Amino acid sequence: METIADILLVAGALGAGFYCFILARRLSRFNDLESGMGGAVAVLSAQVDDLTRTLQAAQGTASASTESLEALTDRAEGVAKRLELMVASMHDLQEETPPSPPETSPVGPIFRRRDERGAA
Template sequence: MDIIADIMLGIGAIGAAIYCMVLSRRLRRFNNLQNGMGGAVAVLSAQVDDMTTSLNSARDAAGQSAAVLTDLTERAEASAQKLELMMASLHDLPDVKQALGPDVPPPDPPTDPAQHQSTDVGNTAPPMFFSHRVMEAAE
């Protein structure tokens, strides 16, 4: 009985050694940097590093853009306040009739350049912003 137990123990030890050799080969192939998962892990690690640097640069650019936009918004608000103040001060100006006096007629309103016809013979230049379209009658 001792001999059978020793034989079984030897067969078990040989089986465990073969199993360890097979696992060692698989692990070596798995960690191979060119073909196995080790290469994939190394590539993914490099990509993660690249993405981290890209994310940090994008975060910095977004922070700078936010600072510029904040500055521009503050300037726009200050300009809007100035314009509101100017518009409010225009309401305080007197009318033209009150400023000129009751006896002086108000100035003529500006005429539309499209309706303006030049009566001056020496002035041959067309008025500014005048359309040069000529309408012809249909035959």
């Protein structure tokens, strides 16, 4: 009975060893940097680094654009205030009437009527 238990124990140990050998080979292929999951992880890590650098550059550009836009907005507000003052001052001016053209007779200025020349 002990020999049967020893034989089963040795068979189980050999089966477990063979199973571990198979798992080790699969794990080495899984972590292979060329074609396995290790390569995919390395590629994804490089892409994350590239995206992080790109994001930082985009944030720098966005902050510079924001500062420029704020400066332009402040300048536009100043110009709008000056224009409002100019328009308000234009309302305060009196409208000047254009001079009326001199009245002329259809005949011409040489031939005036008697009452326009005065009594002679």
